[in-house]
């Protein structure tokens with residue numbers, strides 16, 4: 001086998017991981033999960049979930065990837081635990097599955113960048129009808145194709161020349177543009193209520209809705225850190241042994257949370273200032289409600305291009321990671337070149353996404369299966385594997401490159417074995433109730 005690729009720099013690895021983590025989940029899913037689950041109460045539980053559950057689980061994926069230095073499936077052979085390969089395979093399958101419809105949503109975002117520039121939803125049809133018009137059908141299939149093609153192009157260029165270079169440009173752009181939008185949103189009269197909604201925790205809400213708020217927050221923490229899709233296993237497999245996984249993990253989790261919170265600082269003042277309902281959820285929520293806010297604002301078209309532009313970059317840098325999981329497996333194990341693999345898999349994914357691009361109901365179903373079943377199941381497998389099967393080896397691996405950290409590593413292992421395991425298992429059980437039959 002040819003030499004395996006690696007990241008050129010530590011920052012490159014961090015930004016690529018942040019690029020994966022920061023996606024539609026932060027800008028679209030997070031604000032609406034917050035809105036549905038009691039505003040600031042949800043934010044508080046989410047922050048706790050990131051630290052107590054998300055961070056240890058992120059480090060668990062890192063440990064598998066770096067120890068094995070190979071894709072997420074073959075990793076289990078390298079670790080001499082071939083029977084556990086199913087865990088890696090489930091993650092790869094989850095990534096593949098998710099990428100098919102993620103790309104359709106990516107296509108919608110492309111549509112909104114242009115639609116904002118031309119003012120397509122500013123008159124007749126208004127934002128709500130516009131979403132209905134563009135979400136499904138041949139146009140959606142075409143833009144799904146475009147989004148997939150760009151993702152394939154970046155992944156085909158390789159880990160260093162494609163993913164690392166692209167995300168080095170994309171992640172700073174996301175932050176700069178989001179800070180700009182948040183600063184703008186702060187100037188809107190009437191936005192104050194939005195901050196209040198987002199930032200004043202109501203303990204009563206958490207207590208009263210404990211069994212819905214907590215799993216929603218844990219699920220969001222896992223999804224938003226790209227866990228359960230073998231992304232972080234794959235990305236860490238391109239790392240050297242001198243890297244400090246602990247500090248990298250903390251930076252990535254902090255950065256990701258920062259962007260999620262920043263998205264709240266953009267979306268909530270905007271919606272409250274414009275008097276747009278925050279409660280509606282559903283796949284189209286951000287598109288319809290945020291677009292509605294732009295309709296009546298001065299320079300709404302420019303704002304729309306900037307906002308949806310950020311969403312597009314964020315979605316792309318996540319899509320890259322989803323495709324890379326599968327490409328990495330094929331390139332490691334079969335004699336196909338990286339570009340050919342990326343194109344071939346991209347073609348299969350394009351076809352797999354056509355039902356989601358043709359019918360909204362299919363997209364919703366694919367999403368539910370990914371987030372309510374595949375993700376928590378794969379994450380549970382990873383946490384159990386690292387905590388109870390790798391055990392001492394995991395502690396050994398996480399300590400590499402830290403120059404000590406003995407106590408912290410053992411605390412980490414025990415947190416995986418207990419709190420994290422129970423929380424992820426609980427999330428899985430509760431989220432299974434959200435599963436539904438395919439919309440045939």
Ligand code: PHE
Nearest residue numbers: 021023024025026224226318
């Ligand atoms: N973390 C991404 C987001 O917040 C979603 C994602 C999950 C991307 C898994 C890649 C892999 O949108």
